[in-house]
Amino acid sequence: MxxxxxxxxxxxxxxxxxxxxxxxxxxxxxxxxxxxxxxxxxxxxxxxxxxxxxxxxxxxxxxxxxxxxxxxxxxxxxxxxxxxxxxxxxxxxxxxxxxxxxxxxxxxxxxxxxxxxxxxxxxxxxxxxxxxxxxxxxxxxxxxxxxxxxxxxxxxxxxxxxxxxxxxxxxxxxxxxxxxxxxxxxxxxxxxxxxxxxxxxxxxxxxxxxxxxxxxxxxxxxxxxxxxxxxxxxxxxxxxxxxxxxDEIPEDTSQPTYTVETGKLRATFNQGQIRLSYNGEQITHALQVYASTLIHRLWSDSNKLRWDSAEEENGRYRFTGISRRFPYTLIWEMEALEKDGIAMTLWIETSSDLSVQEFHTSVCLSTEYTHWETDHESEDFPPLEPSLLDWAHLNENYAPGRKLVATSDTLPTVRFESDMEDNPIRMTPINADYYENARVLQALRPGEEGHIHLPKGRHLYFSGTIRVGDAAGSKK
Incomplete structure (x- = not known):
């Protein structure tokens, strides 16, 4: 210096x-x-x-x-x-x-x-x-x-x-x-x-x-x-x-929410986030279930998009969120599975060629979750320290995988899975920073050589499921 x-x-x-x-x-x-x-x-x-x-x-x-x-x-x-x-x-x-x-x-x-x-x-x-x-x-x-x-x-x-x-x-x-x-x-x-x-x-x-x-x-x-x-x-x-x-778009508590229920699981979509509750108790935390795209080293979070379109057909919801700062629209589909689970498919639709560094879909959970498991490894979540100022990835093996499971002594097991063909997803457990105070199950899609080129049109962002409790393999 x-x-x-x-x-x-x-x-x-x-x-x-x-x-x-x-x-x-x-x-x-x-x-x-x-x-x-x-x-x-x-x-x-x-x-x-x-x-x-x-x-x-x-x-x-x-x-x-x-x-x-x-x-x-x-x-x-x-x-x-x-x-x-x-x-x-x-x-x-x-x-x-x-x-x-x-x-x-x-x-x-x-x-x-x-x-x-x-x-x-x-x-x-x-x-x-x-x-x-x-x-x-x-x-x-x-x-x-x-x-x-x-x-x-x-x-x-x-x-x-x-x-x-x-x-x-x-x-x-x-x-x-x-x-x-x-x-x-x-x-x-x-x-x-x-x-x-x-x-x-x-x-x-x-x-x-x-x-x-x-x-x-x-x-x-x-x-x-x-x-x-x-x-x-x-x-x-x-x-x-x-x-x-x-500042430009004040929080509007009158914005509609959309809920699906299956067994003990209740999933509520509201302005780019999904809140999960199980048996009446909320299990997601902080940013809930959300998606984010890294463009020019700036994160564009789904909860900051303009969500002004929702459609429902045979129990399957489709939500459309428009970015205010980048040329893309996020299309988020959600439906209930047979018991205690939801299926999600996310698409990114670009209005012009767009280069992104990476994107992810994440499930943010309470810190009462103490253990994580991927296809390749399994460890305890370390404690969240006041010195933790940024999100910390916890796994050592970043090979593509399909599952990421979080368990707790007091809360139901959560199983987050990708069902994408030719799966490019890295399932990554994360400790959020001390301020946001959450465990994160992240389906990360990194770019090849540092970027993903998306030509004008629609591209699959993520497809997978979240299962909770017995449906996730838990005894709770």
Whole structure:
């Protein structure tokens, strides 16, 4: 780990919003005006603090209005904090907003030398990288024209090229890359990757979470000017995506549930999860029975899909859940078996080609389950320790298998089985983290060489059964 090159020490930023005649109709507008209150204080950033080490790539994410761009402007020196301090060590190249730093009456060539000079480069140093800048920007035929004739895309291409080829120690990038076309965005990603390999420090603000996840090691999540979470990129992004879903679609307790009963077993489907009860006692826990897909290193859980379609035919239910962030739909079929069991078939239907790392279907059980058994091995579940911060796979043999059984001294046996032909499933027992506090029986389908390519269309996700109690081979 390098030394900090950016230190943000408990900064806050406040603005004064003037209250003039045009805002007298607002809440208390007239009374404030009469009493002499002509402005109000708006806090944009509140007690922000973090360090970025030399050579790190650091992302800042959050909803519109969360303070991301203001924070980047403070770090770059465009504006100053109201309280707190910022320390930056090294040459900084900033790409903050469209056309920033360009003189509209100067040509593209003249603006290259002007911007690079502001970054501390001599005319001779710019000469050495001038051709690289022009070639990367792709605007060579317009380089002698004044930039006030440039399109927004040309502005971005030239601005990025200047910033990326002037050998900065620190590169600050705001959302402006969203203006460029797809081909240029790919070039930018490649160039940012090259800068990362050169151990340059990158501070990156974007709504493109896939890009942030692929480029950044650590991420800061802002919410209404406050720090919500700072951690490794995948953890912060997953938290943010769950927050988006929870904020945009409030929990609706009126959502319908669908239940099948067989013997002592009761299975209830509700919004991408199945809750299992046996003889009146719930045996699933935490996430219940659910499915999840790993796409671009981000988990897409079934309970976060939009489930707005349910059909029933001859006792077999079919539910349809639509992903809000990836181009796929999950189709989940469920029906009761003759006694104390359910059959499930899951399909993933993609609206375009999709590459996934892996997907799984999981049964989350109470920690009263103490022993597990697969086709290949059998062990006790270890205790859940407070230090357990992530899910821990417990088996050593990852060969494909069909069954995974959990037993308990106080609860009925649970048997989870795959019936897929040419079975690609790895049946995996897991201890969930200490927070979720569950035993997990997981039917995992990993990708060959790290990914599964799903062309547009419908693909079998999982097919199998869950049997409980006597049907699972238990004496209970």
């Amino acid at each position: 390098g030394d900090p090159v950016i230190q943000v020490d408990h900064i806050s930023k406040e603005y004064r919003a003037e209250r003039g005649g045009r805002v007298l109709l607002g809440k208390r507008g007239m009374s404030d005006w009469i009493r002499g209150k002509r402005s109000e204080k708006i806090t944009v950033l509140d007690d922000i603090h973090f360090d970025v080490d030399e050579g790190d790539s650091f992302g800042i994410i959050g909803a519109n209005g969360s303070g991301k761009s203001t924070l980047l402007k403070i770090i770059s020196g465009v504006t100053v904090p109201t309280t707190g301090d910022v320390s930056v060590r090294g040459r900084v190249a900033s790409l903050l907003e469209l056309g920033a730093g360009f003189h509209p009456m100067l040509t593209g060539r003249e603006n290259i030398y002007l911007n690079a000079g502001l970054l501390g480069m001599s005319h001779e140093e710019v000469d050495l990288v001038f051709d690289d800048i022009v070639n990367f920007s792709g605007i060579g035929q317009f380089i002698e024209q004044s930039v006030d004739t440039y399109s927004s895309g040309m502005f971005v291409r030239l601005g990025f090229a200047v910033a990326a080829f002037t050998d900065p120690d620190i590169f600050l990038i705001d959302e402006v890359l969203a203006v460029g076309d797809e081909a240029f965005q790919r070039k930018c990603r490649t160039r940012i990757g090259e800068l990362i390999e050169q151990k340059k420090t990158i501070l990156f603000v974007s709504h493109d979470l896939d890009l942030v996840n692929s480029l950044c090691q650590k991420v800061l999540l802002l919410d209404k000017g406050k720090m919500l979470l700072q951690d490794f990129s995948s953890k912060v992004i997953d938290h943010y995506l769950h927050q988006i879903v929870d």
